[in-house]
Amino acid sequence: MRRNIQAVLLLSVAILLLLMGCEGKGRPTKDERDTSPKDISLDNKVVTLTFWRNSGNKAENYAYESLILEFMEKHPNIRIDMMPFPYADYDTKLRTAVATGNPPDIMAIDAPSLASYAQAGALMPLTEHYRTDGNLHDIPTSTMEGYTYRNDIYLAPLTESSIAMFYNIKMFEKAGLSLPSSDPNEAWTWEQVLEAATKINDPDEGVYGIDPAQGFQNAGATAYFKYPIIWQFGGDVMNEEGTSARGALDSPETKQALTFYSELFTKHKVAAFEYPLDAFPNRKLGITIDGTWTLAHIAENYPEFKLGVDFGVAPLPKGTRQAVANGSWALGISAKTEFANEAWTFVNWMTSYEGLMIYSRITGDIPVRYSVAKQFEKLNEYPLNIFVVQNQKYGRPRPITPIFPQMAEAVKDLFEDVTLQQRNVDDAVEEAIIRIDKAYVDSQRLSLQ
The missing domain is CATH 3.40.190.10 (Periplasmic binding protein-like II)
Incomplete structure (x- = not known):
């Protein structure tokens, strides 16, 4: 039976x-x-x-x-x-x-x-x-x-x-911009993205240039969307051993990434602290960083907003290198x-x-597995091939440390401090490092008890 x-x-x-x-x-x-x-x-x-x-x-x-x-x-x-x-x-x-x-x-x-x-x-x-x-x-x-x-x-x-860059085709065409490449290995630089976002940005019409990392969410979302920006500029969050943020979070490259990110909001004003609900498919946002799940969300809830006609997908932007979070x-x-x-x-x-x-x-x-991904046509065709290849070639694990929750919370607060509070980057970074390193020392002390 x-x-x-x-x-x-x-x-x-x-x-x-x-x-x-x-x-x-x-x-x-x-x-x-x-x-x-x-x-x-x-x-x-x-x-x-x-x-x-x-x-x-x-x-x-x-x-x-x-x-x-x-x-x-x-x-x-x-x-x-x-x-x-x-x-x-x-x-x-x-x-x-x-x-x-x-x-x-x-x-x-x-x-x-x-x-x-x-x-x-x-x-x-x-x-x-x-x-x-x-x-x-x-x-x-x-x-x-x-x-x-x-x-x-x-x-x-x-x-x-995985995540990638989504862009509004008609906004790009109206601004006289060339469309980004769909080749997973030919990412736009963040400078190119900033130029496009500046030309698209139209606050009087309620149109925003870019949402660079899904706003300000919980620590888990911060890790998935914001760590790649640090990596793309050549920086890092913690050392290879996962024991300290010193020498990584305070590197010139990491501080450059933090400064660039905060200036999208504060200096260039192409990003907003809050966005309307579903700003991208509602044609209120020119560029957004989002995941594979967004394709299904748009298809189900905004069928008139069509891939290839109204919007396109491109690899994540890069600074000195391409990088995306995996795991x-x-x-x-x-x-x-x-x-x-x-x-x-x-x-x-x-x-x-x-x-x-x-x-x-x-x-x-x-x-x-490579062998499994090869067996699905959709994963080898635009736009899903972008997500697949990025993970296979440019994926990076989030910091492997026993204090990941405490570290993630400190880095989330760091992004908020330098952007929302407009704190001095050096001071905010130093405070984050002290929090993270103390959390690691405390965790080791508890493990020995």
Whole structure:
């Protein structure tokens, strides 16, 4: 009876995929087929693994359910007991479970949280597993850097999200501007963007030149949208070890980035402190930095605002180099699990070629594996190819540090201080460094107690 139900569910997945029109480009090559993990030998005993994750949207939830169903068909000796939790509660529940010594066998963790879990000894290193049958060659090195702490890999990634520059074609044409290149490797400089924003800007008509980083949001959004600006100018937020902001946040390049950003609002006045709701599709904003999700939002809510006619997409601007933040939710294995090999079998299959083909077909997300991304025509065509190539070639992990929340909050406040409060950049940076470095020292002191 169970197999009949599973067959019906799998058939439903197939029907959904056809309706979504997300067919692959063709059969994978032998090298691509080899990215699926090798099965391990299990005895007849059924092992049950607990798996915690944050509850996502309908497509994400359906993808996980479908993958688990298929995995258990392939591995009848392993049962996956998945427990999704509301996003707002998830991290607190997971940290509590870890602290009380009762964590799940497998857990979903957001990339910026990696270091705190790894430092606490909560995660099993995956380095040797990846070297043996994780097919590391199929994932960008910069992507895996975001899941590595002190030379060990701790998380297995599934997908990426990314941001790019959206621009109003008709505003550009009216201002006599050339359109930006759609080539992911030919980004405009920030100076070119400033020139365009200045010509488009028309405060009397309620038209703004640019929203450079989705306004002033929470610390997480700051990290995703504003750190790339620092990197693009050649600066950084913390040292490579993730122990101090000294020498990085106070570098001339970082201060140049902060100054440029703040002057978009204060000197050039091409950016606003507040924007009307959906200013870009409502034709009140010439340029905005936004993510892949915006394409679906515009198509669903503003169908008359058409890609290629009313707006276009270009790679993120650059200073001295191109850069975009990478890293998303990934799967880790508890250091306390009694079933390490079985847990790796599950995690490796979920993040393999086969698993990611299923996941990406259902969700439409950008897969981390080169081999999977190649199989979807839409990901290799404009505009989605911009997001894909940027992540593969110019992606950078957000600072890998056990004090990421405290650091992110300090950097958020730094951007607000130099822009909203118009504080002296040197003073604001020094204050942020003191906060960040103190947070790290305090965290080490607590870990020794």
